[in-house]
Structures are given as C-alpha cells and as structure tokens.
Amino acid sequence: MNRFPRRARLATTVTAAATALGALASMGTATAATAQPGGEWAPFTRCPVDAPAMLAADGLAQTPQCVVSVSPSGSIKLGKTTVVTGRTNLQMGIVQNSDGTSTVVAPPAGAIIADSATVPGGLLGLMCPSKVPVVTAICEQLANSDLNKITATVESVGAPRDFDQTAGILTDQPIVAIPVRIHLENPFLGSKCYIGSKSDPIVLRPRNLDYPEFGMSFFKGDGTLAEDGEMSRINLTGATQNDSEFAVPGASGCGLGLLGVIDAAVNLKTGLPSPSGNNSLTLNDTETYLAGLTAPGTVAPDAGRILSRNWHSAVK
Template structure:
C-alpha cells in the first residue's frame, strides 16, 4: 500500500467516513459474504472498468466501507433518529494527489429506513385549514400516517479537503443532498431540497478515530506477509451543524408544501439543523504493495476480492 503516500490514502478514507455519516436512509439489501478481513467490503465495485484499469503506479484502486449503528438528523423543528448505515465505494488514487470515486452498480449507500416521529398527524395535524383538515380526516390507519425520510444525492460531492481528515472541526467536503418524504397522501415527489436547491452538508470530525492496520492474504485470511492491507478507523463521531434547509416541494402535488413547512419550521437557516453519526467504523483496503502488481493492480484487486467470496 505504498505507491500513493500513506497520508494521502488515510486522508481519503477518513474523509469518506463522513460520506457514510450523511447519506443515511434507504433499505438495506443482501450482499455477497466475504471471508476474513474482506468482510466489510461486500459491495466494493472491483469489476468496474475504471477500477480494473488501475496500474498500481500512476493510479491505485482501493475499496472503502464505512458503517454506523445509528445517529440522528434534525431539519428545522423535526429530528429523526437514523438506523444503521453502510457506505461502500471504490477509490482511484492518483500519483498527483487527486482522487475519484466509483460507486457500486446498486448505489454507494444502503441503510435502515428512518421514520418521522408522529407521522403525518404529527407533521400537519390538527389544522383548521380545509385542505389540510381534509387530509387529516383521511388518515384512518398507521400506513397512511407513517412517513419515512430518505436522504438522496442531489449533485456531485465537491470541495474535498484531505487535510481536514486528520483534524477536527474542519469541513472535509461539501455533499449536496435532498430528503425524500414518503407517504401515500404526500405523493411520491415530496422533497426537502432539490437538485437545483440542495441541502449542502459539510461534515467534519468531532472526535478523531483510532487507527490500526491489518495485513492479509488475497482471500481475506489474516496473514502478516499477505498481499493485502486494510486500514481500520474506529470510534469517530462526525457532525455538521451549519447547513441550511430549503422549503418543501412536490408535497401533495405542491398543495401541501406550506403545511409541511409550517409544522417543520422550514425553510430553516444555518445553525438550526444538524446531522450526527455515532461511533463510525471505516475500513480501507488495497494491495499492500500496489506497484508490485503493475500494470494490473486493479485486476489483481478484483481477483483477490472474488477469491474471498464464500
């Protein structure tokens, strides 16, 4: 793991821990089971063309995985407790210090869904406004009341600051997102934030993670002289308390935007919102000496990964 500097590689990993913290909700899907130290990387896109093309000298292909058992997100007056999250990406690290990201075909992030407390009744009811009171009267069962919140990407990440990964209280990157509120009565296009006006999250370390290094054989078996290396970062809490949240759009075909905004306290200025990820565990794996596999480091990474499949 030496062709691209260790500091740069560790910085990329720590920064991407924040990715997992802030893209949170969705439905977890079954993934491939891998042996030994490969286990956290069960969705790494090792067969993506860009990953396979890495030569191990000018470009090094690596896998990252970041997970947390839970956290929270507060938007305006509403706070949602998030469940487990899992981020996995391929990372291409170049000798000039630049990086690019490769997502798995099914998407980089999967997680437990988050339920909005009180559901639609808590969000909009009671109300003496006819259009809203009519909606409130139609909520006759738990399915109609339940709202889930899904954080979705709303643009490409930017403003990556590698040095911020080694310290606290410095933004690591800017992450444009939107929050999809799902409920039968709100319709399928109810969002907080849009691709044109997204929520801009700028995560930073609140506590520094602990770091350890494991070396292992290509098939994942622990081996102090193995071909693969894995950095493990544990115990990092991350947060952003400085982002603004725009008003709702598309709720009830647009007729209920104002009702959602009124009860939720949106739009909400910077300082009134926050995202927290508790006790994240992040892993970063690549060949221990990628240059020794040139010009086929990416292909070797894929071969090792597949050899670890149970």
C-alpha cells in the same frame, strides 16, 4: 524498513474516508449489491471494483482503494424537525492520484444505504393543524390512525465529491461532500414526496468531532489474514461525526396532485426551506475501513484489475 512509510500513507488515506454520512439509500452494482465477501473483505459488500476508473488505476499514477463507513445510530435535524436515525452505510471506491488529489467512484445505484427512520408525530406533527381546508380534512382523519405514520429515508442523488484525505485525520474540517434527498413516505403524501432533489440536493459535509481509534491488518487476496499479505486494511472506530452547516430546501412532490397544497403545509410546519446553521447531522460510533494493495506500485500497470480479482476471489 519499507513497510512503515507505506502504513503511514495508508493511514492518512483511510482516515480521510471516515465519512460515514448518515442516512442513505440504494444498492451498488448488480454483483456487489448481493455479494458477501469473506475474511478481511467482509465489510466491503458494495465496493465498485469493476468500475472503469477503478480497473484503469495502474498503481503508480492512480491507486485504487475500497472504503466503507458505518454508524449504528445518529440523528438529523431539518428545520424544526429532528429524526433519530438507525444504521447507516457509505461505500465508495477511491482512486488516489499521484498529484495528491482523489477521485471518488460511487456504486452505480448510489453510495449510501440507511435504515428508514420514523418521523416523530407522523403526518399530524408534520403538517397539522392547518388553516387550509383540504389539509384540515386530512388531519381529521389521522387521529389514532395507522395512516399517520411517516418514514423518512435519505437517498444518494449523485456521487460524493470534494474528498479531502487530510481532513480525515483532523477534527472540524469537511471530509467529503455527499448530495442527498430525503424521501417522505405516507399514503397521503404519495410516492414522490421529497425534501431536496437531484437538481437541488441537501449536501452533507461530515467532519470528525473526535479522533478514531486506529488499527491495521494485512491479508491475502482472498481475505485470509497474513502478515505478509498483498492487501492492507485500516480500521478506524469510535469517532463521532457531525455537520451543522448544510442548508435544506423545501419539500416538493407531496400530496397526490394537490397542486402544492401539501408541500406548503409541510414546509410551513417544519420550517423549510431552512438556511445553513439551522440544521444538523450527527453519526455516533462510526466505523471506517479502507482496503487496498499493500504495494500497488509493484503490480503496475495492473493494480486496478488485481484489486478487482482479489475482491471477487473473496466472494463465496
């Protein structure tokens, strides 16, 4: 009789976390970055369980949880350029507050990791042809050259925010805001070529296009399945997520000190900056998992410390 309401509350929370947001970069804490927990903890390799806000959650006024959302494939359109993306992985801690709000806790080095994607047409497609002599000279060297290849990697540039747990169980409403930038890598572009920046990021706000399939499990602190386990995990699978409302700033830092010439060429050819409505992110077949204490109030004021202890106990 007591477990069903608890499951319902957990379901509302986890679906909100169905925010896989796309392509992304960086590792979590030094411990979590290399951790391989077992059992039902297995997807949660980077949960920031040792962050002060997570440890301080008492189980009554604040409830700590771990969230991971992954997608095997997708695409992102920026201005005139569309890139097919590979596997993406978003992980974060959530502190559910008793007033109904949520606080997002990102791993120190960033919430998102993603496979690098190859830009179609490479550098030739990104900035050639051009009427600028220095750019034309570069273009002439690129034909049939390995130097033409460009990879693009989306990187976190700040903690996610504006987490809305109700939106996670609905469609067509933003779930969370994720600030990112895109790192373009090619020998001619240098090492600091980005679309977006820490001060002017691309802000992605994914939303569900359809409803995920729902499942739930209970497990012991070390990840072993147990119907009477002190931990609960919710599993949401199969949803497609999309954001078609974000704006994209221009490229900057490209071109090995050529005083903005390459920036201008890239922006002109790709149509950047690009306003809201002209860009799109799609994530296919997302899988979202949320883990938390089944009855956090019964271990108050130590819920955060127990969640951390349990996660560490699953790391072999």
